[in-house]
Amino acid sequence: MGAEAQAGGAQVELEGVRRVFPGGMVAVEEVTLTVAAGEFVAILGPSGCGKSTLLRLVAGLDLPQAGRVRVERAQGRVAYVFQDAHLLPWRNVLANVELPLELKGAPRGERRQAAQAALAQVGLGDALQRFPAQLSGGMRMRASLARALVTEPRLLLLDEPFAALDELTRSRLDEELYELWRRRRMTVLFVTHSLVEAAFLAQRVVVLSPRPARVVAEVGVALPEARTASLRTTVAFNQLVRRLAGVVREWGTP
Numbered sequence: 001m002g003a004e005a006q007a008g009g010a011q012v013e014l015e016g017v018r019r020v021f022p023g024g025m026v027a028v029e030e031v032t033l034t035v036a037a038g039e040f041v042a043i044l045g046p047s048g049c050g051k052s053t054l055l056r057l058v059a060g061l062d063l064p065q066a067g068r069v070r071v072e073r074a075q076g077r078v079a080y081v082f083q084d085a086h087l088l089p090w091r092n093v094l095a096n097v098e099l100p101l102e103l104k105g106a107p108r109g110e111r112r113q114a115a116q117a118a119l120a121q122v123g124l125g126d127a128l129q130r131f132p133a134q135l136s137g138g139m140r141m142r143a144s145l146a147r148a149l150v151t152e153p154r155l156l157l158l159d160e161p162f163a164a165l166d167e168l169t170r171s172r173l174d175e176e177l178y179e180l181w182r183r184r185r186m187t188v189l190f191v192t193h194s195l196v197e198a199a200f201l202a203q204r205v206v207v208l209s210p211r212p213a214r215v216v217a218e219v220g221v222a223l224p225e226a227r228t229a230s231l232r233t234t235v236a237f238n239q240l241v242r243r244l245a246g247v248v249r250e251w252g253t254p
Contacts, residue, residue: 009038009187010074010155012058017067019053027053028064029212037073040181040188042202044195044244050213051191055080055157058189074155079148081158085140087132087147093119094128097147104151111150118146121180138169142176149180156181158190162197171229174200178227195244199237200227207247216251219244 012035019028027050035041045051056062057069059080071078079100087096094115101111119125122142132140141161148156158177162170178201181188192198198205199221207217223236231237 008154008185009036010078011035011037011072012155012187012189013068013070013072014054014058015068015070017054017057017064017069019050019057019062019064026212028057029214031067031213031215033206033215035187035189037187038185040178040190040201040203042198042205043189043191043208044198044205044248045193045208045213046210047193049208049211051193051208052159054208054213055159055189055191058155059157071155077151077154079151079153079156081144081148081156081161083160083163085132085144087140087143089132092129092131093124093135093143096132096143097150100147100151114150115146118150119143121149122146122176136169137165138173141165141173145173145177145180149184152184153186156186156188158188160191160193163192163194170197171232175227175229177201182225195241195248196232199223199240199244200232205244207244207251209251217247219247 014031014033017028017031020026031054043051043054053062057064058071059078097115097118098111101114116128119128122145124139124142124146127135127139135143144161162173165173174197190201202221204221205219206215207219208214209216221240223231223240
């Protein structure tokens with residue numbers, strides 16, 4: 001990936017980050033990590049290990065007790081996609097996706113055009129007037145992703161967004177997300193506990209320990225940049241998944 005492709009992404013730096021919750025529960029301990037502009041990094045770890053806390057620290061939704069979190073070149077364009085789509089049930093799909101621009105005071109015509117373009121990118125161009133209750137789980141997550149993309153983020157944070165979906169839908173959304181990243185080249189941090197998902201999406205996989213979260217391993221992903229469903233059947237892909245499984249076992253990550 002050249003410097004020009006990376007120019008649209010933000011750089012993320014964490015140095016010695018520690019987060020302790022009331023009552024003394026340590027969620028994150030001494031995490032040091034650098035994510036290059038335009039890089040797609042998967043954060044892999046067991047449930048409850050502190051992955052979501054780490055993502056919230058990067059987003060600025062939480063503050064560490066020790067260490068430093070720095071996001072450079074984001075220019076305020078940071079988007080967060082949660083595991084639950086969190087769509088407003090009284091607004092149709094188009095109005096839900098317009099919301100971030102509406103809150104920023106963008107003119108109606110401008111935000112409507114941007115929302116329509118974002119929905120087209122995620123395959124929901126024909127569902128603009130539907131309400132969340134009329135959508136499947138996969139469609140709701142597409143709408144949530146479109147709402148994040150409408151601001152043209154330089155940093156996209158995703159917290160297990162497809163975990164509740166069936167395997168077929170999840171695989172298809174992984175492919176669509178990856179292609180969106182290839183086109184836009186924003187920086188992506190993707191939290192997951194799926195070895196297969198991490199291997200398919202990322203350029204690099206960061207493995208966290210059971211709580212408190214520590215970075216115990218980083219695995220580079222040497223797979224072709226063009227990734228389609230057939231990649232999952234290749235020897236190289238399955239070797240990578242086995243390698244990740246070995247790292248997970250080595251560090252006692254369930």
